[in-house]
Amino acid sequence: xxxxxxxxxxxxxxxxxxxxxxxxxxxxxxxxxxxxxxxxxxxxxxxxxxxxxxxxxxxxxxxxxxxxxxxxxxxxxxxxxxxxxxxxxxxxxxxxxxxxxxxxxxxxxxxxxxxxxxxxxxxxxxxxxxxxxxxxxxxxxxxxxxxxxxxxxxxxxxxxxxxxxxxxxxxxxxxxxxxxxxxxxxxxxxxxxxxxxxxxxxxxxxxxxxxxxxxxxxxxxxxxxxxxxxxxxxxxxxxxxxxxxxxxxxxxxxxxxxxxxxxxxxxxxxxxxxxxxxxxxxxxxxxxxxxxxxxxxxxxxxxxxxxxxxxxxxxxxxxxxxxxxxxxxxxxxxxxxxxxxxxxxxxxxxxxxxxxxxxxxx
Amino acid sequence: xxxxxxxxxxxxxxxxxxxxxxxxxxxxxxxxxxxxxxxxxxxxxxxxxxxxxxxxxxxxxxxxxxxxxxxxxxxxxxxxxxxxxxxxxxxxxxxxxxxxxxxxxxxxxxxxxxxxxxxxxxxxxxxxxxxxxxxxxxxxxxxxxxxxxxxxxxxxxxxxxxxxxxxxxxxxxxxxxxxxxxxxxxxxxxxxxxxxxxxxxxxxxxxxxxxxxxxxxxxxxxxx
Numbered sequence: 001x002x003x004x005x006x007x008x009x010x011x012x013x014x015x016x017x018x019x020x021x022x023x024x025x026x027x028x029x030x031x032x033x034x035x036x037x038x039x040x041x042x043x044x045x046x047x048x049x050x051x052x053x054x055x056x057x058x059x060x061x062x063x064x065x066x067x068x069x070x071x072x073x074x075x076x077x078x079x080x081x082x083x084x085x086x087x088x089x090x091x092x093x094x095x096x097x098x099x100x101x102x103x104x105x106x107x108x109x110x111x112x113x114x115x116x117x118x119x120x121x122x123x124x125x126x127x128x129x130x131x132x133x134x135x136x137x138x139x140x141x142x143x144x145x146x147x148x149x150x151x152x153x154x155x156x157x158x159x160x161x162x163x164x165x166x167x168x169x170x171x172x173x174x175x176x177x178x179x180x181x182x183x184x185x186x187x188x189x190x191x192x193x194x195x196x197x198x199x200x201x202x203x204x205x206x207x208x209x210x211x212x213x214x215x216x217x218x219x220x221x222x223x224x225x226x227x228x229x230x231x232x233x234x235x236x237x238x239x240x241x242x243x244x245x246x247x248x249x250x251x252x253x254x255x256x257x258x259x260x261x262x263x264x265x266x267x268x269x270x271x272x273x274x275x276x277x278x279x280x281x282x283x284x285x286x287x288x289x290x291x292x293x294x295x296x297x298x299x300x301x302x303x304x305x306x307x308x309x310x311x312x313x314x315x316x317x318x319x320x321x322x323x324x325x326x327x328x329x330x331x332x333x334x335x336x337x338x339x340x341x342x343x344x345x346x347x348x349x350x351x352x353x354x355x356x357x358x359x360x361x362x
Numbered sequence: 363x364x365x366x367x368x369x370x371x372x373x374x375x376x377x378x379x380x381x382x383x384x385x386x387x388x389x390x391x392x393x394x395x396x397x398x399x400x401x402x403x404x405x406x407x408x409x410x411x412x413x414x415x416x417x418x419x420x421x422x423x424x425x426x427x428x429x430x431x432x433x434x435x436x437x438x439x440x441x442x443x444x445x446x447x448x449x450x451x452x453x454x455x456x457x458x459x460x461x462x463x464x465x466x467x468x469x470x471x472x473x474x475x476x477x478x479x480x481x482x483x484x485x486x487x488x489x490x491x492x493x494x495x496x497x498x499x500x501x502x503x504x505x506x507x508x509x510x511x512x513x514x515x516x517x518x519x520x521x522x523x524x525x526x527x528x529x530x531x532x533x534x535x536x537x538x539x540x541x542x543x544x545x546x547x548x549x550x551x552x553x554x555x556x557x558x559x560x561x562x563x564x565x566x567x568x569x570x571x572x573x574x575x576x577x578x579x580x581x582x583x584x585x586x
Contacts, residue, residue, distance in 0.1 A: 053481050079484040086485035092478040096500045105496070106486030156488065 003027040005159070009059035019045055019215035029063060030191040034206035034223060036199070037238060042215040043195045047161050048191060051086045052079035063159065084158040085152035085190070091144050093136035099147050100132040106155045122150040125184070142173040153188060160192035166201055178204050179360060182308055194358035197296065199227065199241055203279050204303060212298070213238050224279060228252070228326070231311055242328035243282040243327045249274055256353060264324035267300040268356035275360040284318065286355035289339055292346045300353035307345050310336070317341070321349050364557070366533050367541040374537060375517040379510045380457040382464035385457065386509060390468030391494065409462045416459065419524025423455045452528035452535050459523045460513040467512060471505020472498055508572050515568040518561065
């Protein structure tokens with residue numbers, strides 16, 4: 001049996017949807033699993049059950065063949081014995097210790113020299129050596145996040161659990177630290193579970209992902225696949241974007257990037273210094289459809305294509321167009337009849353450069 | 363001024379605070395973190411001395427440790443003299459009488475420690491006991507000092523319980539408050555006034571310390 005974490009739990013709440021999930025997270029090779037969902041979907045509770053901070057009413061949790069939790073036999077391995085690196089949403093740094101003290105806090109098994117060496121190791125890994133003697137209250141949000149990460153990895157955990165690792169940060173810091181976090185996770189080679197509600201983080205960090213809503217797992221798979229091929233309308237609603245495709249930045253001029261996606265160029269707003277390999281993400285509702293022969297609007301991107309599929313979603317219609325790559329658009333029913341959209345019909349898709357999100361990926 | 367009474371009072375108050383620091387911590391910890399549904403029963407018992415007349419409390423303590431009770435007999439057999447009207451008996455009564463003044467500030471301080479910090483400590487491998495000493499206790503120092511100081515001050519001023527359990531034995535159980543009562547009974551107002559003023563000053567100073575500390579008028583520990 002391949003080493004993995006298995007989770008099959010059920011937990012009921014008075015004021016929220018019951019959590020009933022079954023998940024398998026591969027441990028080898030070490031990968032990053034994203035628990036993705038809106039707030040209140042139950043993803044944090046699932047993470048806390050993995051950490052041993054909460055107990056489900058029914059079910060089992062096992063790590064690499066070891067039972068961590070079994071409701072039937074009343075087995076509950078406490079969080080202390082699970083060998084975890086757990087990072088809570090607001091970081092939970094100890095205010096009475098310095099940065100150094102926070103990081104050394106969990107290293108009680110080591111000798112003084114070993115402890116010092118380990119603290120220095122993670123301080124330099126996260127580039128926070130200069131903060132060693134500061135107290136958490138003196139740190140910025142981004143610095144606190146690094147300290148919390150350093151503390152979580154200092155014990156060399158066998159599983160890293162990160163609850164919304166970036167959500168407490170302002171947007172520019174988030175983008176920067178998201179890239180750093182991906183590099184750190186790759187370098188550490190520790191299996192990780194990351195809770196997030198931000199699809200850019202999910203795409204940038206995840207190797208696989210589980211979409212969670214109302215306490216249930218709606219879909220699992222590679223983040224790119226889940227985002228571009230939601231299995232049903234619920235997943236599409238939760239993930240919010242439907243076109244995610246790999247591309248390569250050819251050039252960036254005046255913050256306008258030309259990205260090669262398959263055979264076609266796509267224009268996107270981008271800041272300089274963006275890596276060449278990116279995920280190109282376009283929300284379905286940002287794509288408008290026009291008759292193939294009509295005059296072009298001011299949008300930067302105009303792609304001719306043929307309709308591959310038309311799916312009714314009540315008041316709206318989801319249209320998949322092959323325009324060199326598969327692009328999903330969301331249009332109203334009246335637009336569908338005006339444009340006479342059906343399988344095989346020619347159409348032109350338009351979207352602004354500002355609606356294209358580029359997410360760097362390695 | 364009767365220095366002997368002042369000495370007995372200070373000794374009694376110091377030992378009571380010390381005992382309550384040791385005894386109050388586990389009680390407060392249990393009251394804060396226990397999920398037992400009948401916890402309020404114990405909470406109410408701990409708070410009883412706040413509302414009970416000292417004479418009633420003193421009466422029950424006297425009965426419990428007196429020579430006719432098994433506890434009293436056991437103690438007398440063990441030590442050789444009975445508990446009532448001894449300093450040890452008085453100390454025991456004081457501890458019970460001031461229990462809420464220590465336990466409640468301790469428990470309040472523990473409650474204010476963010477649950478997330480405690481959980482972070484657990485996931486870093488520290489047992490509940492180690493988490494208590496390395497995280498909860500250092501973050502509760504203001505509450506600990508408040509509890510110790512309040513129980514000290516409360517013991518300084520106790521009267522009813524002392525009279526019931528300790529009696530009025532010069533150098534052993536005669537405290538400042540009893541001394542004042544005796545002076546007034548003897549119409550010796552000047553001596554009573556002096557001792558009263560001293561008790562007033564000390565009590566006020568102690569409360570100043572507690573309130574100033576909780577409002578952080580000045581920094582008690584150097585901010586690093």
